[in-house]
Amino acid sequence: MGKQNKMGKKIRKFKTGANRDTDENKLDYEGFLSPTVLRRFAEYMHKHRIQSNGKLRTSDNWQKGIPLEVYIKSAWRHFIDWWLEHRGNKSREGIEDALCGLFFNVQGYLHEYLKMANLKKKKCDECGNKYREIFIVDGVFLCSRCKKKYLNKRKTF
Numbered sequence: 447m448g449k450q451n452k453m454g455k456k457i458r459k460f461k462t463g464a465n466r467d468t469d470e471n472k473l474d475y476e477g478f479l480s481p482t483v484l485r486r487f488a489e490y491m492h493k494h495r496i497q498s499n500g501k502l503r504t505s506d507n508w509q510k511g512i513p514l515e516v517y518i519k520s521a522w523r524h525f526i527d528w529w530l531e532h533r534g535n536k537s538r539e540g541i542e543d544a545l546c547g548l549f550f551n552v553q554g555y556l557h558e559y560l561k562m563a564n565l566k567k568k569k570c571d572e573c574g575n576k577y578r579e580i581f582i583v584d585g586v587f588l589c590s591r592c593k594k595k596y597l598n599k600r601k602t603f
Contacts, residue, residue: 490546508554517558521551572596
């Protein structure tokens with residue numbers, strides 16, 4: 447190990463003869479994440495796929511978009527449950543569900559935030575202008591000017 451390739455990068459050589467770049471400066475998902483926590487979170491998410499009407503929603507349904515204010519309000523409810531449990535009090539759902547609910551809301555909020563941050567670098571689907579504000583109407587990403595036009599057109603049908 448420790449040899450360098452032609453580009454000056456360190457490479458690892460294994461006893462088998464195989465070689466690879468080092469994992470230096472690469473994201474270490476295996477080290478950063480806990481499989482036990484992810485399994486428990488998946489169990490929580492699966493339990494909450496069943497809607498009040500009895501139908502099963504798809505596992506990635508949340509990725510279609512939930513407003514940030516919905517995530518933050520729900521996160522606070524789960525945080526309070528976690529805090530109650532931490533202080534030895536009963537909560538609505540118990541500490542594991544409170545933590546999973548909080549994890550879901552934090553993840554969902556970050557997901558939406560990153561989508562918006564990436565969109566701000568892009569242009570409006572309708573007019574091509576850069577976004578100042580982003581609106582999603584019927585799955586179309588619009589600037590404020592085009593949103594008004596789009597909604598007015600829709601009213602005429």
